[in-house]
Structure formats: structure tokens, C-alpha cells
Amino acid sequence: MFETRSGEKLLETDPETMPLDGRVVFIGRIASPWTTRKTCPKNMRAARETGQPAHLVIDPLYRDGLLGLERASHVIILSWLHHAPRQLIVQKPRHAVEPKGVFSLRSPARPNPIGLHVARLVAVDIDIGRIDLDAIDVLDGTPVIDIKPYFSSTDAFAEATMAGRDESPRSDEQ
Template identity: 75%
Template structure:
């Protein structure tokens, strides 16, 4: 359970209690060195700084979809952050002076707790369904929703920025 901070707003209905409408399936799990929220890095930059690697374990029915993934140097991983609250629509981050709408944050607490991670592909074993990656910022056992190749030519925007932030 999470503790709501002053100035935070909850949704009227918790999305976790609503009937599913997307029929999303998990295609595997992340084998991460992180077993507690306290130890888990806040983002991929911090995860890389630890020097700890991770793996994605793909379930057997989806392994053929890994064919040719090794052409990519980096991959985009979409994960399901199921431990996060889903009914928090306005959040007050510890580092922020004022509350912010969930869609202006990278927080895992959101109506659909989908995580977005870009990792370096270190090794791929299609038969075993194992993708070795350079780092990850989620807990061990986190479900994987999807994997896509990262294309620097179309996915990177060097001029991208967040107003009022040091993040670029």
C-alpha cells in the first residue's frame, strides 16, 4: 500500500477494479537483481551506474518472435508495474514543489502501470527465450508486455526537453 501525500488526487474508480478491455497478455518476466523497492534504482541511468545486469525471460509461445531481434543494439521493453497504485491521478513527487498530473510524470503510479525501459541488448538465446540486457530499473519477476527494437534514427530527439527540469 502507498501513503497519499498532501495535494494528491485519487480517481473516483480504481482502474484495477474495472473489467479488462484490452486483453493484454504477459509474454515473459524480467530477471532483475532488485528484490525490494528500497534497493531498486529510480531510473535506467541509476540502474546502469550500479553495473548490475539483468535478463528478460520470454515464455515459450512467444520465443519465435525474437527472431532477428539481435540486429538491434538496444531494445525498448514495456513492463507491467503491478505493485504501483492505479488510482492516483495527481501526484506530489518528493522532489517537486507542486502536485503534477500523472501524465506529466514517469512515475509507475498511473491508471495503466506500464513501464518503459530502453536497454542495451547484450546477448540473445532464442531457444531458451533469454535476452541479456545491460541494466533494468524494476523488481525481479516484473511481467513483460512487449519488446521492440530501438531505432536511434526515429526514436531519439536530441532537442527534447522538459521545461523547468534538468532532465534532457
């Protein structure tokens, strides 16, 4: 269990203890230079600023799924943030004025701790299941749920905003 801050709220039941209703499988792991939450960048912008590359190692069973991925300049990676608490439903970020529901935050603490990362694809080696990335903002060994090509024509919205944002953009750190 972890300590909550003023204004935070926990779910009555920890999602980790609930019956399974889906069969998510991990297709590989992320190899990153980050081994502690303290040193791990808080978002992809901060990760890129470190100049530290990362890579994914895809399990043999799923490597054929990488065919054609090398054509993408960027990829979307969905990860399972396995160190994140799952019972926190209202959070009070240190830098925020008011508590916020988890679905209005990019924090890893949420009922299903799924991380979303958009990274520049550097290289793909299907034979060894390795995907090289420009950077990543998660701990070494983080499980990978899925990989998708990023399409600027459909995935980017220049007009997107977050009204009244009183905090810096956060990604899915652990």
C-alpha cells in the same frame, strides 16, 4: 491502500476494478537483482551505474518472435509494473515543489502501470527465450508486455526538453 501526500488526488474508481477493455498478455518476466523498492534504481541511468546486468525470460509461446532481434544494439521493453498503485491521478513527488498529473511524470503510479525501458542488448538466446541486458530499473519478476528494437533514427530527439523541470528524470521504477 496507500497514504497520499498533500496535494495528491485519487481517481474515484480504481482502474483495477473496472471492466476489461483490452486483452494484454504477459510474454515473459524480467530477472533483475532488485527485490525491494528501496534497493531498486529509480531510472535506467541509475541502474546502469550499479553495473548489475539483468535479463528477460520469454515464455515458450512467444520465443519465435525473437528472431532477428539480435541485430539490435538496444531494445525498448514495455513492462507491467504490478506493484504500482493505479488510482493516483495527481502526485506530489518528494523532490517536486508542486503536485503534478501522472501523465507529466515517469512514476509507476498511474491508471495503466506500463513501464518503458531502453536497454542495451547484450545477447539473445531464442531456444531458451533469454535476452541479456546491460541493466534494468524494475523489480525481479516484473511481467513483460512487449519488446521492440530501438531505432536511433526515429526514437531519439536531441531537441526534446521538459520545460521548468524541478526534478531529476525518473524512469519506471516500482
